[in-house]
Amino acid sequence: MRIVVAEDLYLLRDGMVRLLSAYGHEVVATASTGPETLAALLRWRPDVAIVDVRMPPSQSDEGLRAALAARREVPGLPVLILSQHVEQLYARELLADGASGVGYFLKESVFDAEEFIDALTRVAAGGTAMDPAVVTRLLSSGTANRRLERLTEREHEVLALMAEGLSNQAIARRLFLSDSAVSKYTTSMFGKLGITDDDGSNRRVLAVLTYLDKP
């Protein structure tokens, strides 16, 4: 994959580039400020971009804003946002345009390199990938909790993984279940919650997240 890495701290930028190279991916450009990020995204149109939220010059959410601006120019430009803390607020802003190809992760998610590269590939292919920390917060918020009371524990697990952006096959692998078992769970779950199933697509994640998000 051709990747752009936007990160202001040299240590992390360098580490990220080395990791991606070790996995055989090509980092076409790096950026260390918000404006640089926007320029690099629009110029290189990478297969996927890894963007840090906080960046100079203002040391606020420059990276996130640059990514959102780039996606307004090029809808669906795959972007994976990395941060040292995750906020539901940012996740909502990322998903708000309804386009595909977004990811939002804690920086330490790279420690599980296989899964991180997997999520990166998924985003590059137009999927959605959410950090379990974001999903956990979404699932445990007051309204979601009440609404999800009707689900069995297994269905709950499947829903969480679905919200992270995994396909039925990936969920089956993760939970050591057969594909057909996962299909059974999702069907009954969607029936209970009244969401239309749309396997393997970004829309499904959006449906789940929107559902959890409803006041």
Next chain:
Amino acid sequence: MRQLGSWARSACAGFVRACAVFGAGMLVPAVWALAVALGIWWVDGPWLLLPVVIWGAVGTFLLSRPVSRMFRSLVGGWTGSAVPAGYRTVGSVVRMSTGYWWNGHSYERSRKRAREDAELRLRFTDPAAWRDLRFMAVAPLAALVAAVPLAGVAVAVVGFARAWPVGVLGVVVAVATAPYAWRPAVPLARRFLSATREMLLAERVDELLAQRADTTVAQAAEIRRIERDLHDGAQARLVALGLSLVTAEKLMESDPEQARAVMREARVGAATSLTELRDLVRGISPPVLNERGLVDAVRALALDCPLPATVDAPDRIEADPPVEAAVYFGIAELLTNAVKHAGAATARISLNRNGSALVVEVDDDGSGGADVRPGGGLAGLRRRLAAFDGTLELDSPAGGPTRARMVVPCGSW
């Protein structure tokens, strides 16, 4: 003989002081006299009264503050203890989104105009202004008493020309009353010109409001600094460490030599991040201050200092933890300045309690020239001390040496 000399000196000094009291006290009566004179000179008939009264009233009002200030400074200078004035000050003037300036009462086109308007309002609403006006009725009394030795001199001058016994009488009166005639001005000024309790309280409230605003701003800035240090420092280093380990793990199979190099880097990174964390913790709350108290913490600070620093202090000084922290960081800042800016060779730190105050002196033999610039480190230090009613005095002539003195009142000894 010596007694005679000291008597003459006190008579001379008293005469000068009496002249000053008389001059200051008679300013307002002089304005009235001038008004009456002009009235008689120019105007005829019943309309005479109106311009005289207006002239006198305006003159009295305008002179009330300068005359009061004169009396206050004279009395303060003679007795060595200042007479608190208690004037209220004009609050801050802010620019509104409309482009107009708001002074708390009205909108004005320019900042200057807004300030002038606020000052004029204050002249009428400030209780101290009315107190000054009242004093204008009292001041002539002091002037009358002070006029006795002056009158004596006048009599003497006239008397020696006409009949010498009258002249002698004038000299005797002048010399005998000169040491005492100015004295009634002192209790009068103290009684009628001092700030009342309410004025002092209002002043104190203004001061505390300003201090509170300063402290809040400083605290918020400090917390943001800590968040940023953690975010860009230790937190980022831990992520980098994880990244290195992941990369090394991956490289183990394909390129073990590079994997080893990456792991070595990771180890160095871990050590660096620990150092950074330790420095950060020390900047928030020095562990030695918690463990051993102020005096030992300052001794530890002196040991860490790159230049030889001696500490002169009692074994233990008890103060509230926030005061201890402020003083500790103050000493740290002063020592840093001594090393970095003054290029000092040695420094001396002394801590003492003086009554109910903690007195800290930091001296160095550096090149001096330190001053409290707005936004500078010393201004920050002064602000942090002000939160505890503490002060920072700096004596740092160009060429050195520098002597800084921090005094912080401590209730809890």
